[in-house]
Amino acid sequence: MNKQTAEKIIHWYEENKRELPWRDTGDPYAVWVSEIMLQQTRIEAVREKYMMFMKELPDIPSLASCDPDKLMRLWEGLGYYSRARNLQKCAQVLVQKYDGKLPDTYEELLSLPGIGAYTAGAIASAAFSRPVPAVDGNVLRVLARVHGIEEDIRDEKTVNRIRELLLPVYTEDIEYGSFNQGLMELGETVCLPRGACHCDICPLHTECIACHDRSYDRIPYRSKLKPRRIEERTLLVIQAGNRFLVRQRPHTGLLAGLWEFPSLSGFRSENEVIQALEKDGMHTLKIRTLPEAVHIFTHLEWHMHAYEVQIRDPGTLPAHTGMYNKRQLRELALPSAFRVYTDYYDLR
Numbered sequence: 001m002n003k004q005t006a007e008k009i010i011h012w013y014e015e016n017k018r019e020l021p022w023r024d025t026g027d028p029y030a031v032w033v034s035e036i037m038l039q040q041t042r043i044e045a046v047r048e049k050y051m052m053f054m055k056e057l058p059d060i061p062s063l064a065s066c067d068p069d070k071l072m073r074l075w076e077g078l079g080y081y082s083r084a085r086n087l088q089k090c091a092q093v094l095v096q097k098y099d100g101k102l103p104d105t106y107e108e109l110l111s112l113p114g115i116g117a118y119t120a121g122a123i124a125s126a127a128f129s130r131p132v133p134a135v136d137g138n139v140l141r142v143l144a145r146v147h148g149i150e151e152d153i154r155d156e157k158t159v160n161r162i163r164e165l166l167l168p169v170y171t172e173d174i175e176y177g178s179f180n181q182g183l184m185e186l187g188e189t190v191c192l193p194r195g196a197c198h199c200d201i202c203p204l205h206t207e208c209i210a211c212h213d214r215s216y217d218r219i220p221y222r223s224k225l226k227p228r229r230i231e232e233r234t235l236l237v238i239q240a241g242n243r244f245l246v247r248q249r250p251h252t253g254l255l256a257g258l259w260e261f262p263s264l265s266g267f268r269s270e271n272e273v274i275q276a277l278e279k280d281g282m283h284t285l286k287i288r289t290l291p292e293a294v295h296i297f298t299h300l301e302w303h304m305h306a307y308e309v310q311i312r313d314p315g316t317l318p319a320h321t322g323m324y325n326k327r328q329l330r331e332l333a334l335p336s337a338f339r340v341y342t343d344y345y346d347l348r
């Protein structure tokens with residue numbers, strides 16, 4: 001790519017960019033938080049969460065010292081909770097080593113926990129005007145189409161090839177932040193996935209190979225992922241009076257440290273549930289079926305059958321397990337995997 005093309009993108013971006021709360025703030029912390037939230041999450045879902053997050057945790061020291069349960073609540077609905085935990089870990093490193101500020105070079109940013117090549121590039125270019133690329137899925141799509149690259153973009157070699165095509169632009173005297181953001185914005189609003197591109201309003205249509213050949217429905221080519229593993233679970237919404245039994249998940253692995261309704265593996269009948277609870281010293285007074293639910297993680301699907309079970313007061317409970325009323329439960333971080341049930345009981 002050359003300077004002339006880069007300037008077309010910058011000009012288009014300045015004319016067409018969407019108003020987003022983290023844009024043009026000049027605040028590296030705002031760029032960082034928004035970039036982490038936007039990973040694997042749509043802009044519409046992020047907008048409101050971002051506003052709330054920045055109101056509660058307006059700077060790096062407040063994020064570093066935030067109570068982990070509060071942090072999980074602020075992240076609720078965005079999924080991929082390890083992102084929030086890494087965000088806080090990184091904020092703590094920044095307080096200890098960088099005086100509570102983000103460093104201004106790509107290399108230092110990349111050395112921080114939870115900041116990969118894309119995020120380091122996005123922060124360095126948007127907040128500190130550094131000449132480095134920020135290549136995400138949107139940028140890959142636009143560039144693969146413009147250059148007619150038909151190789152698999154899941155392959156690291158293809159990604160490197162596309163990245164190298166971009167590099168000459170960063171030796172030119174241009175606005176690097178606007179250029180990177182313009183490429184991403186083009187991918188998000190004009191050069192859409194699955195052939196749904198609006199070439200007629202694209203600033204690159206005169207030089208784009210995929211537009212010329214009408215090959216945009218097969219570019220970019222992405223090989224298929226392995227199918228997700230399906231895990232069948234029977235979820236138990238156990239109640240004693242107006243209190244619900246929940247337990248905290250282990251501090252490592254999937255949904256680490258978050259709270260959940262207990263569950264049994266596989267789909268279980270009412271009798272099997274009653275017997276399993278009896279073994280744990282819980283006597284069932286009443287049981288009824290709840291709606292089914294499916295939650296999709298990156299490599300895994302939970303297919304959930306569920307029961308509401310009324311029990312006698314269970315007495316002493318195991319560690320990391322507790323009985324809470326609705327008001328207390330709303331203070332705990334129950335992940336969106338259980339949204340069907342948290343909505344059902346008005347626990348959000």
Ligand code: SF4
Pocket residue numbers: 142145146190191192197198199202203204205206208209210211216
């Ligand atoms: S001309 Fe069409 S295919 Fe090419 S980058 Fe623009 S929108 Fe995408």
